[in-house]
Structures are given as structure tokens and as C-alpha cells.
Amino acid sequence: MRITALIISLAPVVALAQSIPSPVPENEVFKREDIGHALAAPTPEAGRTAASAANAPEDDGQWTMPSKNYASTRFSNLKEITPENVKTLKPDFSFSLAVNKGQEAAPIVADNTMYVVTAYPNIVYALDLTKPGAPLKWSFAPKPAPASQGIACCDVVNRGGTVDGGKYIFNTLDGQTIAVDIKTGKPVWRTQLGNINRGETMTMAPTVAQGRVFVGDSGGEMGVHGWAAALDENTGKLLWRAYSTGTDAQVLIGADFKPHYPGDQGKDLGVTTWPAQAWQIGGGAAWGWLTFDAELNALYTGIGNPGPWNQTQRPGDNKWTAGIFARDPASGSAHWFYQYSPHDEHDYDGVNEQILLDMPFAGTMQKVLIHIDRNGYVYVIERKTGTVLSADPYGPVNTSRGIDLQSGRPIINEEKQTKVGETVRNICPTASGAKDWNPSSFSAQTGLLYIPHENMCMDWMSAEVNYIAGTPYVGAQVHMKPGPGGNRGELTAWDPVQRRPAWVVKENFPVWSGTVVTAGDIVFYGTMDGWFKAVHARTGELLWRYKVDSGVIGQPISYKGPDGHQYIAVLSGVGGWSGAVVSGPVDPRDGSAALGMVNVMSDLPKYTTAGGTLYVFSLPH
Amino acid sequence: MCSRFLIKLVVGTTIIAQSACNWNPHTGAQPAEQPNRPGVIDSALDPGVDHSLVTTDPRAMAYYDNAEAVNTGKRLFQQYNCSGCHSNGGGGMGPDLMDDVWIYGGRLEQIHQTLVEGRPNGMPSWGGKVPDEQLWQLSVYVRSLSLPQTLAAETDNTPSQAPAPVPREVDQDAGWSPSPNTTNDYTSTIKGAD
Numbered sequence: 012m013r014i015t016a017l018i019i020s021l022a023p024v025v026a027l028a029q030s031i032p033s034p035v036p037e038n039e040v041f042k043r044e045d046i047g048h049a050l051a052a053p054t055p056e057a058g059r060t061a062a063s064a065a066n067a068p069e070d071d072g073q074w075t076m077p078s079k080n081y082a083s084t085r086f087s088n089l090k091e092i093t094p095e096n097v098k099t100l101k102p103d104f105s106f107s108l109a110v111n112k113g114q115e116a117a118p119i120v121a122d123n124t125m126y127v128v129t130a131y132p133n134i135v136y137a138l139d140l141t142k143p144g145a146p147l148k149w150s151f152a153p154k155p156a157p158a159s160q161g162i163a164c165c166d167v168v169n170r171g172g173t174v175d176g177g178k179y180i181f182n183t184l185d186g187q188t189i190a191v192d193i194k195t196g197k198p199v200w201r202t203q204l205g206n207i208n209r210g211e212t213m214t215m216a217p218t219v220a221q222g223r224v225f226v227g228d229s230g231g232e233m234g235v236h237g238w239a240a241a242l243d244e245n246t247g248k249l250l251w252r253a254y255s256t257g258t259d260a261q262v263l264i265g266a267d268f269k270p271h272y273p274g275d276q277g278k279d280l281g282v283t284t285w286p287a288q289a290w291q292i293g294g295g296a297a298w299g300w301l302t303f304d305a306e307l308n309a310l311y312t313g314i315g316n317p318g319p320w321n322q323t324q325r326p327g328d329n330k331w332t333a334g335i336f337a338r339d340p341a342s343g344s345a346h347w348f349y350q351y352s353p354h355d356e357h358d359y360d361g362v363n364e365q366i367l368l369d370m371p372f373a374g375t376m377q378k379v380l381i382h383i384d385r386n387g388y389v390y391v392i393e394r395k396t397g398t399v400l401s402a403d404p405y406g407p408v409n410t411s412r413g414i415d416l417q418s419g420r421p422i423i424n425e426e427k428q429t430k431v432g433e434t435v436r437n438i439c440p441t442a443s444g445a446k447d448w449n450p451s452s453f454s455a456q457t458g459l460l461y462i463p464h465e466n467m468c469m470d471w472m473s474a475e476v477n478y479i480a481g482t483p484y485v486g487a488q489v490h491m492k493p494g495p496g497g498n499r500g501e502l503t504a505w506d507p508v509q510r511r512p513a514w515v516v517k518e519n520f521p522v523w524s525g526t527v528v529t530a531g532d533i534v535f536y537g538t539m540d541g542w543f544k545a546v547h548a549r550t551g552e553l554l555w556r557y558k559v560d561s562g563v564i565g566q567p568i569s570y571k572g573p574d575g576h577q578y579i580a581v582l583s584g585v586g587g588w589s590g591a592v593v594s595g596p597v598d599p600r601d602g603s604a605a606l607g608m609v610n611v612m613s614d615l616p617k618y619t620t621a622g623g624t625l626y627v628f629s630l631p632h
Numbered sequence: 633m634c635s636r637f638l639i640k641l642v643v644g645t646t647i648i649a650q651s652a653c654n655w656n657p658h659t660g661a662q663p664a665e666q667p668n669r670p671g672v673i674d675s676a677l678d679p680g681v682d683h684s685l686v687t688t689d690p691r692a693m694a695y696y697d698n699a700e701a702v703n704t705g706k707r708l709f710q711q712y713n714c715s716g717c718h719s720n721g722g723g724g725m726g727p728d729l730m731d732d733v734w735i736y737g738g739r740l741e742q743i744h745q746t747l748v749e750g751r752p753n754g755m756p757s758w759g760g761k762v763p764d765e766q767l768w769q770l771s772v773y774v775r776s777l778s779l780p781q782t783l784a785a786e787t788d789n790t791p792s793q794a795p796a797p798v799p800r801e802v803d804q805d806a807g808w809s810p811s812p813n814t815t816n817d818y819t820s821t822i823k824g825a826d
Contacts, residue, residue: 032789157752157753157754158752158753158754159754160753160754161717161725161726161753161754161755161756162725162754163725163754164724164725232716474710476713476716477711477712477713479712479713481756482712482713482716482717482756483713483716483717483725484713484716485713485716488790490788490789490790591724595723595724595727596723596727596728596733596735597722597723597724597727597728598721598722598723598728598730598731599722600722600730600783600786600791601719601720601721601722601723601728601730601789601790601791601792602722602788602789602790603719603720603722603789603790604719604720604721604722604723604724604728605719605722605723605724606719606724609719609722609724610789
């Protein structure tokens with residue numbers, strides 16, 4: 012009787028959602044061994060992979076920037092929590108963010124205070140870690156323009172702030188960069204950079220170095236003229252702005268520009284690789300991770316997709332989108348550029364994290380950046396010159412047959428090129444990529460990268476689209492689906508030297524949280540159905556998990572509290588592109604909703620509801 | 633000025649470009665033709681009376697039971713990039729339009745008013761930028777998205793491809809209370825409203 016009642020009560024909920032489409036067959040994607048390439052065979056004996064001291068100074072137990080350090084290792088040297096005792100980890104305190112939208116930020120810890128910025132309306136909270144329960148010291152409400160919610164492509168997220176020089180520095184959805192005095196909670200300066208009537212929002216986490224604040228815009232689905240910029244850390248004054256498309260002068264390309272590949276050499280390619288005027292509305296938003304390199308005095312800026320998604324409206328390589336610049340941090344002038352996806356046809360933004368390491372390659376130690384791209388490849392790039400040393404698939408790939416290391420270009424699979432009026436099926440990876448913005452971590456103890464990612468593919472039909480400023484500029488009907496095997500997410504421990512996974516944990520939903528790895532050999536990450544997990548860094552074995560109030564898409568951190576103990580912190584609150592079916596007013600019956608994501612996520616409302624809570628964990632003490 | 637922000641890429645864009653160029657932002661305070669009477673009521677609360685008032689707009693009448701208007705609206709919904717935010721009714725950047733939740737009222741007049749005026753949390757104001765007849769055609773397509781007949785015609789996880797004409801009788805109530813053939817469970821119609 013009881014069972015019957017349960018079935019009846021569930022039935023209406025189940026009827027809400029479409030069924031999840033069948034996974035793409037295994038034989039639709041290429042094998043890693045067949046399409047992975049490197050300039051030389053692995054030479055692990057040449058040295059141990061690690062970040063340099065300049066980019067990853069000795070761990071002081073704080074967590075002052077989302078990436079932990081300039082190398083972006085997200086490695087915590089704390090080891091109180093071990094594989095043996097982690098099963099006793101328990102919540103120490105929690106804090107409601109009062110915003111039930113996707114929470115993608117990393118909590119920041121500096122001087123025994125924790126700082127958190129929420130999704131729109133981007134409220135900042137400062138919590139006093141020296142007192143029981145971490146009471147609120149202050150909060151700051153920047154009151155971004157409500158209309159900015161209407162031009163945010165993929166939920167109204169914010170990826171965090173940074174503490175430097177006595178200020179907490181973050182961006183608002185309506186395009187402001189704001190520095191708040193961490194003592195008083197009052198703004199020191201606020202600079203308006205984006206214009207919502209041109210589709211510009213800001214969601215990324217600023218990078219702060221050398222007295223400069225590096226930021227970029229969002230809006231690749233709105234026909235923006237994308238840019239990255241530097242502000243004076245003390246005044247907020249704009250120091251330089253580098254557009255991603257346009258003339259060399261607009262892109263800050265000058266005499267110092269020495270790209271490695273011939274395809275990136277020439278005058279005004281940011282204009283000539285587009286149809287007339289199309290570059291003005293061609294996207295190229297720098298909405299992801301800007302990485303400062305203290306060793307080589309460089310700034311690496313990942314650039315987003317070209318617009319519109321309908322590629323037939325923009326023949327050409329569409330420079331300088333879907334790639335990466337190395338720039339001079341002081342002037343912004345470009346040193347080199349590499350394009351992951353020339354003439355992108357699948358929304359493969361190039362904005363994912365850069366991890367700066369010294370790594371053995373071809374018998375010597377090389378200064379590399381490792382980038383795990385939406386297009387499905389782990390790139391190891393020699394970062395003085397922008398030369399790709401190796402590129403190997405880590406997720407399902409059939410849009411290309413590998414990266415040609417002579418030209419640097421993907422070897423395009425014509426069968427998966429997108430078309431107007433015709434649905435091309437089983438394109439892998441999907442538009443959000445084999446991995447989206449959510450950052451990986453790296454442990455020098457294991458030599459492994461911990462990559463949180465997706466296993467999803469899609470059907471795509473392009474359509475002509477009109478540009479109307481302040482409205483979406485997309486031109487595609489997308490329906491996503493699970494990749495081979497049906498598990499929509501994975502946590503992959505990747506060996507960059509041997510160019511292969513060490514182990515893989517399969518997840519039902521895409522892994523949309525970041526990862527943090529500790530000296531205790533534990534990797535922490537969260538799932539979209541609300542589990543916060545600890546796995547062994549050497550085996551992937553599940554060691555501990557805790558069910559939080561809503562799905563996790565934030566960036567976990569590890570810090571030393573005022574009492575000397577190790578703490579783990581993370582935000583819950585599902586949303587983002589993949590979670591919009593829960594956090595937004597989105598109907599799961601329309602598979603094309605949220606740019607086709609709903610087709611593959613329509614069951615998520617059965618697993619979690621919207622939320623927004625800070626959780627902090629520790630061992631009993 | 634207009635050509636800078638409005639690049640003509642297909643023939644269909646011409647309409648947008650022309651209407652945008654003709655629109656004078658300095659005198660554009662009167663976005664659409666207004667009937668000589670109080671505007672459409674957009675609240676279910678009417679102080680001093682014990683029921684929700686219904687206002688009608690005579691201009692709406694021509695768009696009920698009008699298959700051509702609905703189908704024209706479907707085409708315009710793509711051309712003006714409404715679909716970029718609202719998808720095929722399921723939403724994304726903007727709210728979904730195919731369920732029984734209406735943040736700003738679900739009667740045809742109310743939808744039209746929302747299109748004309750815009751709404752604070754991200755809905756652009758289209759009054760004066762798009763011919764008023766097209767706004768009505770868009771409105772009646774939006775009104776059709778949640779009709780059972782339209783929902784039943786869903787194909788391939790994509791609703792709204794065969795929108796049904798909107799019968800006059802579906803808009804007899806105020807756009808807030810449950811339709812007569814449902815139970816009295818109010819919560820089923822106000823979930824998620826804000």
C-alpha cells in the first residue's frame with residue numbers, strides 16, 4: 012500500500028520531464044590513441060612536474076585568489092585531513108547566501124576572514140573566522156542593474172573575487188569591477204566597463220598582480236565585441252583594453268607580436284578573417300580565466316567563441332576568437348596567440364583555465380601551460396613561444412581527428428561540421444565542451460591534474476539570425492545528449508607527462524564544480540545532485556561524501572583556520588548553464604531550452620532544488 | 633547611428649532596421665498606440681473590491697481564433713531573437729512561456745503590454761521599435777505556447793512548432809486565477825511566481 016502511494020505521488024513529477032536521450036554510441040567518437048599527438052615521446056626521467064616558486068609560493072594556509080596561486084594549481088599544502096580520517100569530516104558551520112541562483116564562486120580566505128560573492132545580485136559577505144559560527148562582519152550589496160539578468164547567457168553566475176592590498180575585488184553582472192575595503196566593507200572604487208545594451212555582462216573572477224586588476228567581459232552569445240582589460244588596483248582607472256577582434260591597434264598587436272604558427276601571422280587578421288563588419292559583433296569574450304605568470308612576466312588571456320553560433324554567417328578563421336593570447340601585463344601588447352578552434356562551429360570557447368608548470372618534455376624541463384579546452388583536448392603549450400607540445404583528447408571527440416602539430420590546427424572532421432537547415436547529429440563534444448569553465452587542480456605529489464568535466468554530445472541545426480543589439484545572437488537549434496556510456500560527467504585524473512588518464516570517476520551529471528587537491532592526497536569536488544565528495548588522489552576511491560542543500564557547481568578550497576586546523580569550504584547552489592533547468596524559470600519539456608542544455612538535463616529537477624549556501628567542513632577537534 | 637548597431641545580414645532584417653531607424657529615441661516616450669482609457673491591469677489585487685478586475689483591449693480581439701496571426705508570430709519570434717532567450721517556449725536567458733505561470737499576467741492584452749513596456753528583470757522594451765501589429769502577432773503566439781493543443785503537437789523534444797490558434801474563451805478570466813476546469817488547488821498555479 013505504501014509503495015503504491017509513493018508511485019502515485021511521484022508520477023506527476025516524472026511526467027514533467029522528457030526522457031533523457033540515448034547516449035551516443037561508442038563507435039561515433041575517436042580513440043585517444045588514434046588522435047592524440049605530441050612532438051616527442053614522454054621523458055618522465057627528465058624531471059618532476061611542479062609549479063615554480065615564483066608562481067606557487069609556499070602555502071601560507073590562506074586562499075586569497077580563486078586559483079590559489081598564479082600557477083593555478085589549486086593545491087593546498089595542508090594534510091591534517093587524510094584518506095584515513097576524512098570519513099569523520101563534518102560540517103563546522105554553514106551560511107545562507109540568500110540567493111538561489113548558480114553559485115560558481117570560490118570562497119576567499121585572508122587574515123582570518125572569509126569573503127564570498129553570490130550570483131546576481133552579487134552580494135559580498137565577510138565572515139569572521141576567529142569567532143564561533145563565523146559571524147558576519149559586513150556585507151556589501153552593489154545593486155547591479157536588474158536588466159542585466161536578461162542578457163546573461165547561462166544563468167546569472169559569478170566566479171568569485173580576489174583579496175589583494177586590503178581590498179576585495181570582484182565583478183558585477185552589469186559590467187562593473189568593484190574594489191571593497193576589507194576592513195569596512197565600503198567600496199574604494201567602482202569602474203563601469205560593460206554596457207548591457209551591447210550585451211556585455213561580467214561573470215569572471217578578476218586576476219590581480221603587480222598593482223593591476225585583469226578582467227574580461229561575457230556575452231559571446233549576444234554579439235559583443237569581446238575584450239580583456241587592466242585596471243589600476245588603487246584607483247580603478249582603466250590602463251588598457253585589448254579587443255579580441257578588429258584591427259591590430261584595437262587588439263594591441265604591435266612589433267612584439269611573434270605568434271608561432273604561420274596562420275596567426277599577418278596584418279589586421281582580426282578584421283580580414285571575417286566578412287565585412289562581422290568582427291564588430293563577433294564575440295570573443297574573455298569571460299574565463301586570465302592567468303598572470305610571475306616568472307615570464309606575461310598574462311595569458313583565454314578568448315571565447317565567435318558569434319553567431321551559425322558559422323555560415325562568418326566565413327574565415329574569425330581571429331582572435333577561441334584561442335589564447337600571451338600579453339605584456341603592463342601595456343597589454345600581445346606576445347603570441349594560439350587558436351584552439353579556428354572558425355569555431357560548435358561553441359568551443361577557449362576560456363578554460365591555464366595551469367603553469369615546469370614539466371619534462373623531450374628530455375628537458377619545459378615551462379608549459381596546460382589548458383583543458385572545450386574542444387576536448389588537453390593542450391600542453393610551451394609558454395614562452397606558444398608552441399603546442401602535445402594535444403590529447405580527455406573526453407568524447409569526433410569534431411576533429413586530432414591536432415596537427417605542424418600547423419597547430421585541428422584536423423576537421425567534415426561529417427560533424429554544422430549546417431543551416433540540416434540537423435547534424437551526435438556531435439562530440441557538446442557546445443559546453445568536454446569541459447566548461449570549472450577549473451582543474453594539480454598536485455606535484457601525484458603529478459596528476461584533476462579535471463572535472465562532461466561527457467556529452469549534441470545535435471545541431473544552424474539558422475540565419477539577425478543582429479539586434481542587446482538580444483541574443485546565436486542562430487542554432489541545439490539538443491544535447493549523453494556521451495558514450497551514458498554517464499554525463501567525469502572526474503579524470505590526467506597524467507600530462509604520459510598523456511593519459513590515471514583513473515576516471517564516472518558521474519551521472521556533468522561535473523560542473525571545480526576541484527581542489529590537498530597534501531593529504533585528497534581531491535574534493537561536488538556534483539550537481541548535491542553531493543560534496545572526497546576521493547583518493549592516487550586511486551579515485553570515494554572516501555567521504557556529504558549531501559548539501561542543492562547541487563554544487565562552485566569552487567572548493569582548503570585553508571588553515573585561526574585555530575591551526577584544516578578546513579574545506581564550498582558553495583552549494585545549482586545553476587549555471589547546465590543547471591538552469593533548476594535555477595531558472597526553465598521548462599524541462601523544451602529540449603532546446605537553455606541553448607539545448609535542457610535536452611540532456613531535464614531530470615535534474617528530480618534530484619535537487621535551487622539553493623545557495625556556504626558550507627565549511629573540518630575534522631572533529 | 634542605426635546602421636552601426638543593426639547590421640543587415642538577411643532580407644528579413646530590413647524591417648528591423650527600418651523601424652529602428654525611424655524610431656526617434658528623444659520623442660519615443662509613447663511606445664505604442666494607447667487606447668483612450670486606463671491601461672491593461674497587470675495586478676490581481678484591486679483595492680476596495682473582492683475580486684480581480686479584468687480589462688480588455690479591443691485591439692486584441694482580431695488575434696483570437698486567428699491561425700495566421702499565430703503562425704506569423706512564430707516566424708517573428710525567431711526574427712526578433714525572442715527565441716534566443718525564451719527558446720521554443722522553454723526559456724533560458726528569459727523565463728519559459730509554456731507553463732501556467734505568468735509573472736506579468738497571461739491574458740493576450742497583458743502579454744502585449746509586457747512586450748511594449750519591457751519588464752525590469754531583463755525583458756527588453758519593444759514598443760515603437762516593432763510595428764504594433766507584429767507585437768500582437770508575437771503576443772498571440774506566446775499565448776498559444778501553453779495551450780494543451782500546442783503542447784500536444786510537440787515533436788522531437790521541441791514544442792511550439794505547430795502553434796494552435798488562441799480561442800477567445802481561454803482569456804475569460806483575469807489571467808491570474810486557475811482556469812475553471814482545474815481543481816481549487818491554488819498552489820498549482822502560483823508555484824515559482826515572483
